[in-house]
Every structure is written in C-alpha cells, then in structure tokens.
Amino acid sequence: MSLIIVDDNEDITEFLACLLSDIGLQVNVFNHPVEALSHIDQHKLTPRLLITDYNLPSINGVELHRLIRLRSPEVRTMVISGRNAQADVGELPFLQKPFQPEQVIAWVTSDHICQKRLAQFSVGAS
16 A cells, blocks of 8 residues: 655655654655656556645645546545645645644544555564
8 A cells, every 4th residue: 555745845754754654654755746746657556645735836735636536546635734724625634734643643544445554564563
C-alpha cells in the first residue's frame, strides 16, 4: 500500500514521513506536485492515501487530489494547511497546521486496507 505526502515545507514532509513509516507504511514524499505526479506515472503507482498541503506550487491540493484520482480512483485524501482552508477543500478531510500526530495516525488507520497492512506489520515485528 502506497502513501503519498506532498508539501512544499520540507519540515512537514520529513515529520509526516517519519511518523508514518514508523508505524509500518510505505511513504513517498514530494515537495512539488509535479514531482509526485511524475513519480506516480513513472512507477505506475496506485496510491491508497494522499496527504497534501492545500497551498502548493503550480496547483492546489484539491487539484492534485483530482489528478491523482484519475490515476488511482480509490485514493483517499487529507488536505492540510496553515490557514483554515476547510471551505476550499469541500468534503475532503482537512487538518489545520499545527496538528497533533495522533490526528494524522487516526485518519490513516481509519482506512480498512491500511488496518490490514498495519496488522501484518505488528505481527511481523513481534
């Protein structure tokens, strides 16, 4: 299962990558949406989860979600932003920065495919 993180703030991407790889997820991190889309296309990825900043270079996080959804219709997306962008993201889940690590983990682990992957990881770690 693939998780894509896109944020032009490297501190945020590094934090999220460490947080989510520590619980057993395969994480791909990008600081520009074009890099993320190119990587997805080159490696024929079908990401299950996308965590994206709303304010990105060239396109916003909702537009990125739509483009990734064309490639991976099952993708679940959470949008994050330093400003209250809830009205701009529509029905997509939204977290305003700063957020608590537990909020991200709760969203990620609410995915049933992710739950299976984490269960396999915890069994293998024993």
